[in-house]
Amino acid sequence: MWEEKVVIDGPYHFDLALERLAKDPLNKVDKDKRLIRVPIYKEEPEVADVHAVGTTDKPGFIIRGKSPHSKQQVMKKITSVFQWDLPLFEIHQHFTKTTLNNIFEKHFGTPIVLEFSLYPALIRPIIHQQVNMSFAISLTEQFAKTFGFEIEGVPFFPSPETVARLNVGELRNLRFSQRKAEYIINLSKMIVSGELKLSELAEKPDNEVIKELVRIRGIGPWTAQSFLLFGLGRKNLFPMADIGLQNAIKKLYLLDRKPTYEEMENYSKDWHPYLSYASFYLWRSIE
Template identity: 80%
Template sequence: MWEEEAVIEGPYHFDLALERMARDPLNKVDRAKRLIRVPIYKEEPEVAEIQAVGTVDQPAFIVRGSELQTRQQVMDKISTVFQWDLPLVEVHQHFSKTALNDIFEKHFGTPIVREFSLYPALIRPIIHQQVNMSFAVSLTEQFVKTFGFEKEGVAFFPTPKIVAALSTADLRNLRFSQRKAEYIIDLSKMIVSGELNLEELAKKPDEEVIKELVKIRGIGPWTAQSYLLFGLGRRNLFPMADIGLQNAIKNLYQLDRKPTYEEMEKYSKDWHPYLSYASFYLWRSIE
């Protein structure tokens, strides 16, 4: 067992991040102790623990892991997932001059936490397509608990190889639609065969990633943008087709109907180059 302290630039409101993550039953969160135990996806999976020991303005963490030889790899992964490299002070200063100022003040310092691996980052939005949030969360939990595995009580998504070998009936038994079952299995087969290389795709610009992903059956612009935002941590994504985002803007501007794409384009002009944070905080405003 190893232990390392990490000190980052504030603001960073880890407690608000944990509050949001605790809504997902797959996450092992202890809000009282201000910690989360997370899956580290690699050839030999392991579990790491992150515990906040600082404040919003002076964030500090204790990270614990089990394999000493992978210590730096785990620290790098956690820093990437929790976006410790992005000074949120710059984001808040940017939005203090916009219509989103009050929302950013209310959720001050809340980071966007990325998915822990690229494959789950693409599978999750496909599962979430065209169903309400509570059912989407339940369906994802069943999928992971049925076909994935646990280590030290922490859930890991199944590998593409495992999912590629499933039948659509296997997923239908969990209340997946026939088409969604086909999408997930076919996507997994593409990854296993090497036709889709997520590591290589991650090196490409946003537009190229979207262009490649929407060629795949079952992946549209919304899913591709969700993957860019929560899978790759890209900072200037604004998925206008997202119903939650539309409702949040409707509330913000007190509209009597959902905004048009043209209106959303106009409202969001001042939010570049941090559209991803605008999207995230707008979602927070209606959660």
């Protein structure tokens, strides 16, 4: 067992982050203790605890893990997932001069927390395509708990190798559509064969990642952008096809209809180079 204390620059509103993470039953969150148990995907998977001990303005955390041999790897992963190296103060200051000022004040210091691994970061948005949020969350939970595994009560998504061996009927039994089942199994086979290397996508610019992903059956621009945002932590993404984003802008600008892409582009001009945070805070504004 090992323990490490981390102090980062504020603002960082971990409690608001936990509030959002707690909506997903796959996340093991204790809001009262300000704690989340994180699945660490590696050759020998393990669980690490992230416990907040600071404030929004002076954030501090205690991280606990099992194996001292993997401490460096686990700390690097957690720092990346929770975006501890991103200057939220600079981002907040940028948006105080924009039409999103009130939203950023309300959700002051809320970080974007990434997916815990790149494979679920791509699988999850495929599952979420064209279904309502409650069903998407339920379907994702069933998928992970049926074909994945648990360590200390913390669910892990199944590996690509496990999913590649499934047949369509096994996913259909969970209420996946025929096409969505085919998409997920086919994608997993591509990863297992090496035709798609997720780790290599992290080294490529946004447009190249999107270009490579959308050639795959079942992945469109929205799914590719979701992977870039929540998988790779890219900072300047604005998925205009997202219904939630459209509804948030409709509410913000008091429109009597959903905005056009041209209107969304005009509204977002001042939000560069942090469009990802604009998107995230707009989603927060209607949650």
